[in-house]
Amino acid sequence: MTVNVAMGRPVRRTAVAARRPWILVGSLLALAVVCTLVSLTIGATRIPFSDVLAALSGQRTTDGAEVVLDFQLPRVLLCWVVGIGLAVSGGVMQGVVRNPLAAPDIIGVTKGAGFAGMLLVLTLPGASVALVPLAAFAGGVVGAGLVYLFAYRRGVSPVRLALVGIAVSATFEAGIRYLLVKYPLDVNASLIWLTGSLFGRSMDTVWMALPWIAVLVPAVLVMAHRLDVLGLGDDLATGLGEPVERTRRNLLLLGVALASVCVAVAGTITFVGLIAPHIARRLVGGRHVVLLSAAAMIGVLLMLLADTVGRGIAAPLEIPAGVVTAVIGGPYFLYLLVKLGK
Amino acid sequence: MSRPFPLRSPRRSAATLGAALALAVLTAACGGTAGSTGSAVKDDTAKGGGEAAAQPKAEANDAICGQNSRPIKHDLGTTTITGKPKRVVALEFSFVDALVNAGVKPIGIADDGKPDRIIKQLRDAVGDYTSVGLRQSPNLQVIKSLKPDLILADSQRDAALYKQLQKIAPTVALGSNAADYERVMQSEVVVGEAVGECDKMTAALDKHKKAMADLKAKIPADDKRRIVFAITYDKGVSAQTQRAFAPTVLRGLGLTTVPSTKGQDATLSMTLESMVTLAPEVLFMARNTPKTLSDQWQSSQLWKQIPSVKNNKTYVVDGNVWSKGRGTLAAELIAREATEKLFPAS
Numbered sequence: 001m002t003v004n005v006a007m008g009r010p011v012r013r014t015a016v017a018a019r020r021p022w023i024l025v026g027s028l029l030a031l032a033v034v035c036t037l038v039s040l041t042i043g044a045t046r047i048p049f050s051d052v053l054a055a056l057s058g059q060r061t062t063d064g065a066e067v068v069l070d071f072q073l074p075r076v077l078l079c080w081v082v083g084i085g086l087a088v089s090g091g092v093m094q095g096v097v098r099n100p101l102a103a104p105d106i107i108g109v110t111k112g113a114g115f116a117g118m119l120l121v122l123t124l125p126g127a128s129v130a131l132v133p134l135a136a137f138a139g140g141v142v143g144a145g146l147v148y149l150f151a152y153r154r155g156v157s158p159v160r161l162a163l164v165g166i167a168v169s170a171t172f173e174a175g176i177r178y179l180l181v182k183y184p185l186d187v188n189a190s191l192i193w194l195t196g197s198l199f200g201r202s203m204d205t206v207w208m209a210l211p212w213i214a215v216l217v218p219a220v221l222v223m224a225h226r227l228d229v230l231g232l233g234d235d236l237a238t239g240l241g242e243p244v245e246r247t248r249r250n251l252l253l254l255g256v257a258l259a260s261v262c263v264a265v266a267g268t269i270t271f272v273g274l275i276a277p278h279i280a281r282r283l284v285g286g287r288h289v290v291l292l293s294a295a296a297m298i299g300v301l302l303m304l305l306a307d308t309v310g311r312g313i314a315a316p317l318e319i320p321a322g323v324v325t326a327v328i329g330g331p332y333f334l335y336l337l338v339k340l341g342k
Numbered sequence: 343m344s345r346p347f348p349l350r351s352p353r354r355s356a357a358t359l360g361a362a363l364a365l366a367v368l369t370a371a372c373g374g375t376a377g378s379t380g381s382a383v384k385d386d387t388a389k390g391g392g393e394a395a396a397q398p399k400a401e402a403n404d405a406i407c408g409q410n411s412r413p414i415k416h417d418l419g420t421t422t423i424t425g426k427p428k429r430v431v432a433l434e435f436s437f438v439d440a441l442v443n444a445g446v447k448p449i450g451i452a453d454d455g456k457p458d459r460i461i462k463q464l465r466d467a468v469g470d471y472t473s474v475g476l477r478q479s480p481n482l483q484v485i486k487s488l489k490p491d492l493i494l495a496d497s498q499r500d501a502a503l504y505k506q507l508q509k510i511a512p513t514v515a516l517g518s519n520a521a522d523y524e525r526v527m528q529s530e531v532v533v534g535e536a537v538g539e540c541d542k543m544t545a546a547l548d549k550h551k552k553a554m555a556d557l558k559a560k561i562p563a564d565d566k567r568r569i570v571f572a573i574t575y576d577k578g579v580s581a582q583t584q585r586a587f588a589p590t591v592l593r594g595l596g597l598t599t600v601p602s603t604k605g606q607d608a609t610l611s612m613t614l615e616s617m618v619t620l621a622p623e624v625l626f627m628a629r630n631t632p633k634t635l636s637d638q639w640q641s642s643q644l645w646k647q648i649p650s651v652k653n654n655k656t657y658v659v660d661g662n663v664w665s666k667g668r669g670t671l672a673a674e675l676i677a678r679e680a681t682e683k684l685f686p687a688s
Contacts, residue, residue, distance in 0.1 A: 044484040063487070070509060071482050181578070181611050199479045200503045316474055316481035317455045 021290040024283055028297035032080075035301060039079070039308040040072050044315040047072070075198045075311075077206045078266060079303035081213050082198075083276075085262040087299025088217050090273030091280070091292045092255035095227035096248050099162050100336065103274035104140075104259030107165040107252070110270070111172035112143020113263035118176060122183045133208055133264030140260025143168060148252065196269035196322020198307050205265050212261040217296070220254050224288040227251065231286065269322045271329020272302050278336065302328070400497075400516050402531040407540035414536050417497030418504050418515040426538040427492035431511070433480050434518035435460060435662075436526055437494040439669020440533035442467045443546035450488045452480040459662050461671055477519075486510045492536060518668055520608045523590035526668050550670040557677045558595045560685065567684070569599045570622035570650075572612065573665055575630035579617065579639075580609040587668045588626075591676050597684070614639045618647055624684060625650035628661030657683050 040052045051064030055073070060066050086104065093102040104110050116139020117132050151157075151164040229242045230251075237244050259273060280295035306324035313319065401415040411424045431450035432438045441448050442464055450472045453459055460468070472488055475481035478499060485493065490511040495504065497515035507513040514536045516529040527547070534543025571588045572581040582589050583603035592599050600620055601610055612620070617639075625648070627636060639645045650656045663675045 044481050045487055067483050067486060070506070071486075183607075197479070200482065200506060202506055311481075314455075316472075316484040317476055318479040318481060 021284040021287070021294075025290060025293045025297065028283075028294055028301070032297050032300045032304070035304045036076050036080070039076055039304050040068055042308050042312045043067065043072060044311070070202075074201050074203050074206050075307055076304070077203075078198050078201055078209070079307050080300050081206065081209045082262045082266045082269065083272060083299035083301070083303035084217060084296040085209070085213050085258045085299075086269065086273040086303075087276035087280075087295040088220055088292050089255045089258035089262070090275075090299075091277035091288070091295045092220055092227065092251050092258075093273070094277050095231060095288055096251050096255065097161050098231065099159070100278070101274070102162060103271075104255070104263075105169065105270055105274070106162055107256070108143035108147040108168040108172065109140040109256050109259040110143075110263055110268045111169040111176065112146075113137065113140035113260050114268045115139055115172040115175045115179075116142070117264065117267075118179050122179055133205075133261075136264035137257075137260040139172075140256060140263060143172060144252065144256040148249070195320040196267035196325070197310075197318070197320035198266055199311075199318050199320065201265070209261050209265040212257065216254055216258050216261075220251070220258070221289060221292060223247075223251060223254070224292055227288040228286075231288075267320075267322060269303070269306075269325055271325045271333065272299050272306075275329055275332050276302060278332075400528060400532050402528060403535065404540060407535055407538070412535060412538065414514050414532060416514045416516055416532060418501065421508070421512045421514050421536075423492060423512050423514075423536055423538075425491075427490075427512075427536070429488065429490045430492045430494065430537065431474060431485050431488060431490040433474070433493065433495045433500055434477060434668070435464075435666050436518040436521075436529065436668035436672075437516070437533060438464050438468060439667065439671050440530040440543075441494075441537065443530060443543055443550075443670060444534050444537050444539040445542045446537050446539065447471070450474045450485060450490065452477045459666055461663055461667050461669075461675070463671060464669075482506055482510065494533060494536070520585075521587065521668065522585055522608075523587055523594055523673060526587060526673075527670075530670065546670065550674065553674050554594065554677060557674075557681050560681060561595055561597065562685075563596060565596075565684070566598050567623040568621065568649075569597055569624045569626070569680070569684075570601070570617075570620060571599070571626045571628075571659075571664060572617075572636075573609070573628045573630055573661060574634040574636040576633055576635065578635050579612040579627075581612050581617075581620065582609055582665070583607055587672075588664045588676050591673045592680055595677055595680070597680070614642060614644055618644050621649055623649045623653070623655060625656040626659045626664065626680070626683075627656065628659050628664050630661055655683075 037049075037052060040055075041047045041049055045067075047064040047067060051062050052068050054061060055065035055068035060069060089109075090103045093104065093107060094100060096102075097107070099106075113136040117136035119139075120132055120135040147161065147165045147168045150168070151161040153160070226242065226247050229237045229240055230244065230247065232240070234244050262269065276299040277291065277295040279298050280291050283298075284290045284294045302325065303321065306321040306328070310319040310321045310324045399415065399417045403415065406412040406414075411422055413420050413422045428446070430441055430446055430448045431452075432441060432448040433452045435451075435453075438448055438451055438460060447468050448471055451460065451468070452474050454476050455473055457465060457473070472484065474484045474488075477496075480500070480503070482503070485507070493507050493511050493513040495507055495513050495515045496518045498517070499519045500507065500515065504513060504515055514532065516532055517525040518529060521529065530547060531543060534540045569589075569592055570581050571586075571592070572579050574580075581601055583601055584590065584593060584599055585603055586608040589599040600622065603610065645651055648656075659679060663672050663679075667675070
């Protein structure tokens with residue numbers, strides 16, 4: 001179990017993490033809560049901490065409290081929802097595909113969801129704003145479905161899945177490019193959604209995503225031990241009585257649903273789904289129940305960092321969170337590639 | 343860790359998964375419908391993106407002007423405004439033009455963080471203001487901190503924000519982005535009603551119409567040269583169609599612009615080949631980025647076949663006036679510049 005087959009080498013862990021991994025997960029949770037409170041005070045103008053506390057206890061007495069309740073809280077809650085969703089989705093996919101580079105981006109979900117959402121905004125201008133997330137979700141499922149369909153040859157080999165995923169993603173990317181060229185004037189609005197931003201989100205958006213995450217994440221955690229079995233390799237897993245193909249499909253479906261929901265409410269935020277599980281693996285090792293829980297908290301921390309930096313650094317201009325995660329994530333991705341190449 | 347893999351039967355895992363998904367769909371559906379009915383009650387007309395320009399609902403209604411409490415019909419609903427708003431936030435440059443016409447200085451402007459984007463005369467008239475960020479993502483917290491009593495929003499670009507803006511201050515959503523000259527003029531009238539300065543607005547618009555008529559009088563009616571206004575940036579060139587602002591200003595002067603458009607599109611993405619096919623006899627180009635795609639075109643032989651290039655009738659113009667301004671002042675500046683370039687003698 002200390003050997004993570006996906007990474008092909010033993011994972012070094014700290015002593016605490018080895019014996020009491022849940023202590024580490026708990027610390028991450030505490031850190032996330034602290035960061036949330038700090039994030040609430042940061043915006044175009046600093047909000048006094050007393051106002052944040054007043055707002056959290058439900059009082060709308062001061063301007064600061066109103067700002068927190070109306071603008072900051074929905075964004076911060078979405079950071080939690082999207083951070084958890086993307087990180088768990090990425091962790092599941094890395095476990096299922098047994099490819100350390102797997103992420104929602106890889107298996108066609110992100111681009112599929114992005115394309116479908118844009119298509120709706122640009123071609124059906126009469127459609128309600130509330131329909132965009134549903135379209136994105138449909139696109140994510142179609143993207144992942146296509147990847148799975150094309151990759152299926154009496155089962156899905158990890159390498160094949162990754163390759164087909166890149167091809168399908170590229171096709172959707174081409175579709176997005178086409179829409180960008182076809183509707184240059186309307187692009188401003190959709191582009192900011194496409195780069196992944198929590199700008200202008202209200203509690204409506206939170207309520208749209210929260211039920212999915214609240215149900216899907218526990219479902220994944222319940223099945224987490226199956227990821228451990230899959231990690232032993234197809235032969236061994238089959239030998240242990242695991243219906244490898246079916247388990248893989250079910251887990252992938254959960255991962256796809258999670259990532260689609262996130263893209264639907266926050267746009268294409270990249271790298272969180274890829275990085276969070278990696279950091280978690282280094283901290284708490286490869287057992288998936290712990291790994292996914294830690295990854296979820298790290299996902300939240302990454303999202304909070306990205307969104308807070310995005311809205312605080314150049315105020316009143318908003319830098320989309322997706323741009324910030326790409327700035328953080330790009331170099332980390334390169335680091336991973338270099339490390340894997342050794 | 344000491345626990346062995348608790349292997350379960352595959353059937354049970356499938357059942358768990360099915361139940362989980364079904365539950366998720368159900369709860370999300372409930373949340374979704376609750377959210378959408380909630381929004382339907384408040385504003386049934388908030389629409390996302392696209393061509394809200396096709397169905398403008400704003401209505402000019404002079405009768406309400408003297409009233410203290412005025413229901414303003416705009417593209418995304420009806421907003422009742424009491425008194426004369428003094429703290430106004432403009433989320434598009436054309437609203438700055440309208441406010442200046444009405445004698446109101448906006449306290450906040452979505453200027454993309456670049457004050458230069460506001461036409462100089464307007465900037466001088468406005469004086470000090472607070473930037474509220476990018477037009478496509480105005481900073482709600484800054485807007486709120488300004489304690490506005492009126493927000494002027496674009497009915498297309500800001501549609502998704504409408505509910506939140508309405509929470510901050512009475513919001514009137516009008517055509518600006520992707521609006522043509524006629525619609526911008528209508529937006530000006532509605533802004534006049536919204537700030538309760540109909541007389542000032544009428545006077546300003548009359549003056550504007552006279553200025554435009556004077557320019558039109560200088561233009562020979564038989565001029566049928568094909569004029570193109572295009573925006574060029576690093577990755578492309580977009581020609582504005584006859585639904586966009588600058589071309590409709592020029593057509594209002596009796597000039598001829600291409601391309602016409604079959605659909606509702608205000609811009610048409612161009613390639614060098616399609617530009618050659620379009621064969622403009624006069625070409626006005628606004629440069630949005632320091633380096634542009636059209637720079638690359640200029641070294642090509644094809645480029646030299648374009649009539650406007652052959653005849654030295656290709657001009658670089660200010661995009662802040664020709665494309666982003668979209669107000670009465672912008673219209674006058676466009677008309678004047680075009681007239682000077684087309685008829686150098688006069």
